[in-house]
Amino acid sequence: xxxxxxxxxxxxxxxxxxxxxxxxxxxxxxxxxxxxxxxxxxxxxxxxxxxxxxxxxxxxxxxxxxxxxxxxxxxxxxxxxxxxxxxxxxxxxxxxxxxxxxxxxxxxxxxxxxxxxxxxxxxxxxxxxxxxxxxxxxxxxxxxxxxxxxxxxxxxxxxxxxxxxxxxxxxxxxxxxxxxxxxxxxxxxxxxxxxxxxxxxxxxxxxxxxxxxxxxxxxxxxxxxxxxxxxxxxxxxxxxxxxxxxxxxxxxxxxxxxxxxxxxxxxxxxxxxxxxxxxx
Ligand code: NDP
Numbered sequence: 001x002x003x004x005x006x007x008x009x010x011x012x013x014x015x016x017x018x019x020x021x022x023x024x025x026x027x028x029x030x031x032x033x034x035x036x037x038x039x040x041x042x043x044x045x046x047x048x049x050x051x052x053x054x055x056x057x058x059x060x061x062x063x064x065x066x067x068x069x070x071x072x073x074x075x076x077x078x079x080x081x082x083x084x085x086x087x088x089x090x091x092x093x094x095x096x097x098x099x100x101x102x103x104x105x106x107x108x109x110x111x112x113x114x115x116x117x118x119x120x121x122x123x124x125x126x127x128x129x130x131x132x133x134x135x136x137x138x139x140x141x142x143x144x145x146x147x148x149x150x151x152x153x154x155x156x157x158x159x160x161x162x163x164x165x166x167x168x169x170x171x172x173x174x175x176x177x178x179x180x181x182x183x184x185x186x187x188x189x190x191x192x193x194x195x196x197x198x199x200x201x202x203x204x205x206x207x208x209x210x211x212x213x214x215x216x217x218x219x220x221x222x223x224x225x226x227x228x229x230x231x232x233x234x235x236x237x238x239x240x241x242x243x244x245x246x247x248x249x250x251x252x253x254x255x256x257x258x259x260x261x262x263x264x265x266x267x268x269x270x271x272x273x274x275x276x277x278x279x280x
Contacts, residue, residue, distance in 0.1 A: 003223070003249035004149075011148050012141075012261035016057055019268045023058035030275035031060045032090040032116065032267075033082045037075060037101065038068030042230075043094045050092070053264045059271055060087070072101045076109050083111040089275035090116035092267070095166075113278050116270040119166065127173050134270050139171035141262025142203060142224050143178070149251050151201060151222050154179035159199035161185045161192075161212070161239070167205040167226055175201070192216070204239040214244025223252040226259050 023030060032054050036047050047063055054061035064078060075097075082091045091114045097103050107115075112122040118136040126133045146153060158180040162168035168184060175182045185195050196202055196216040204212050205226035217223060227239030238255030246252050253259055 003246040003252040005246075006145055006149055006224075006251050006253045006258060008141075008145060008253055008258040009261045011145060012265040015144065015262070015265040016053060016268060019265070019272055020057040022272055026272075026276070028275070028279060029058065029060045030089045030272050031062070031085075031087045032092065032271045033085075033088045034061065034063045034092045034094060035066065035075070035078060035082075036063060036094045037066045037070055038098050040096070043096075047094055050264055050267060054268060054271070057268045057272075059268060062088075068098050069100075070098075072105070075101060075106060079106065079109045083109075083114065088114065089278055090114055090267075090271035092117050114274055116267060116274055117166075118170070118270065124165070124170075127170055130177060132174075132177070134274060135174065135266075136166055136170045137266040137270060138167050138205075138226060138259060138263045139174050140266040140270075141259055142171060142226065143174050144266070145224060145253065145259070145262060146201065146222065149222060151251075153201070156180045156200045157183070157198055158201040158203070159183045159185055159196055160203045160205070161196065162203075162205035162207075162226075164205065171203055171205065171226075175203075206239045208239055209237050210239070210241040212240040212245060214241060214247055217245045217248040219248055220250040221248070223249040224259060225253050225255050228255060228260060 034047055051061045051063055082088045091110050093106055107119045110120055112120045115123055115134055118134040123134045158175045160168050160172045163184050163186045172182050172184045193216040197218050199221055201222045203224045209229040223245050225238035225240040229237050236256050
């Protein structure tokens with residue numbers, strides 16, 4: 001079998017156009033504030049893309065850049081200012097933060113109603129209890145890809161490879177909410193290839209370049225590669241060996257051009273959702 005390639009770029013473009021149309025119909029302009037501490041080059045690329053995409057959708061985007069040695073107390077003061085600003089509907093603090101800053105404390109300082117990354121404990125708890133409010137953008141984007149492909153989720157055997165709080169865990173919760181039968185795999189999982197082969201839907205989010213091999217894939221499975229890894233030779237690859245896995249999968253996302261563009265599109269959607277809910 002040669003897999004159908006899931007074109008995340010095109011699907012994200014559709015979603016962004018829908019968000020832009022929704023923004024155009026609103027009597028106000030939603031506002032998004034992105035806070036960046038330090039000058040991590042990878043973060044700079046993401047932040048530029050988020051900023052551009054937000055502006056194209058008609059969202060008022062502001063990037064607040066703080067030096068890498070900003071004391072935590074000043075960052076918290078900036079977040080308090082954004083929480084109180086009526087024109088700001090969404091606040092995103094670009095991760096990772098420098099090591100002298102307590103990341104959990106910063107996330108907890110964000111007004112949960114403006115937490116467009118969906119990382120605040122209240123939003124995490126809402127998702128865990130089946131009452132999602134603002135859902136983390138990457139897993140939300142994966143769900144949209146799965147719906148777009150038309151995969152039957154109810155009853156499907158889904159394996160989430162990785163259990164981070166920003167991808168793996170919320171991914172598993174969303175799949176469970178869609179009635180999939182969900183397994184979460186991690187470093188202590190025994191016989192990972194066999195676990196993967198049983199999956200009808202495989203979501204890879206490990207940060208290990210091309211670790212999922214072709215013979216880990218069940219015939220006809222849907223494979224979603226969340227990974228973004230830069231190799232020493234400059235190539236960008238996922239957590240899945242694309243060429244090998246495309247031979248066995250029914251459908252597969254490429255890297256780049258799969259999940260990445262969906263993450264940004266879902267951030268825009270979360271910002272508009274937060275704006276509409278807050279200003280209702
Ligand atoms: P983390 O490092 O936070 O988590 C990685 C997870 O993978 C952990 O749960 C870890 O297990 C598991 N893991 C790592 N190595 C192995 C292994 N050899 N066998 C089994 N499990 C393993 O990463 P993130 O969740 O933040 O990111 C994952 C990937 O997704 C990265 O490539 C990242 O760049 C990408 N990403 C892409 C986004 C997008 O927009 N497309 C957005 C966010 C992330 P354990 O818990 O046991 O340590």
